[in-house]
Amino acid sequence: RKEVEQDPGPFNVPEGATVAFNCTYSNSASQSFFWYRQDCRKEPKLLMSVYSSGNEDGRFTAQLNRASQYISLLIRDSKLSDSATYLCVVNIRRGGNQFYFGTGTSLTVIP
Amino acid sequence: DGGITQSPKYLFRKEGQNVTLSCEQNLNHDAMYWYRQDPGQGLRLIYYSQIVNDFQKGDIAEGYSVSREKKESFPLTVTSAQKNPTAFYLCASSITKGTSGRAYPGELFFGEGSRLTVL
Numbered sequence: 001r002k003e004v005e006q007d008p009g010p011f012n013v014p015e016g017a018t019v020a021f022n023c024t025y026s027n028s029a030s031q032s033f034f035w036y037r038q039d040c041r042k043e044p045k046l047l048m049s050v051y052s053s054g055n056e057d058g059r060f061t062a063q064l065n066r067a068s069q070y071i072s073l074l075i076r077d078s079k080l081s082d083s084a085t086y087l088c089v090v091n092i093r094r095g096g097n098q099f100y101f102g103t104g105t106s107l108t109v110i111p
Numbered sequence: 112d113g114g115i116t117q118s119p120k121y122l123f124r125k126e127g128q129n130v131t132l133s134c135e136q137n138l139n140h141d142a143m144y145w146y147r148q149d150p151g152q153g154l155r156l157i158y159y160s161q162i163v164n165d166f167q168k169g170d171i172a173e174g175y176s177v178s179r180e181k182k183e184s185f186p187l188t189v190t191s192a193q194k195n196p197t198a199f200y201l202c203a204s205s206i207t208k209g210t211s212g213r214a215y216p217g218e219l220f221f222g223e224g225s226r227l228t229v230l
Binding site: 008044099100102103104 | 142144146151152153154155156159161167169199201203205207216217218219220221222223224226
């Protein structure tokens, strides 16, 4: 079983739409949770850290449900520039800190 | 500015050759990581190091080697034993946040990546 699972999409949404991505993790000892954005052929860049039940940053809201072991990312008022792949990342303390990545969810915002 | 520098950005290798990818950071982070990314797949952990002179195998360490002689540097060697080395290689570092007893891992910072192609 994979440590982190995401729906790969693709999600194709019109500008201004609200879109939500979900991610599940298998290890209940997971400590920290993150959403990264990756543009084509580039390195991942941190979008949001999720340390408690959730947090909000402008149009982006991340939520964590430890009981059900899932993390979500909500994007409101989608912009063309939001088109990218969104990676769910989970940290597990296993012989040191290890970070596990989902395969990513592809988003295309359409004019 | 602080950050992580990977080199080279693009590398072509003939079969049977070893190549070394450089990763240098000036963020004063203790932990460093090497990941491999293949098209349509997530990042997979090759090796990681929590402190100088110590490193651990990740999920796909076979055919790779690393060293951590300095805090700032974590080079990755792709050996001829790696059967399918063509991939995008990403180096990252992280720092522990919080205080003793309530420490938690901070986020990963990535270099720009090295794209290796075996001819």
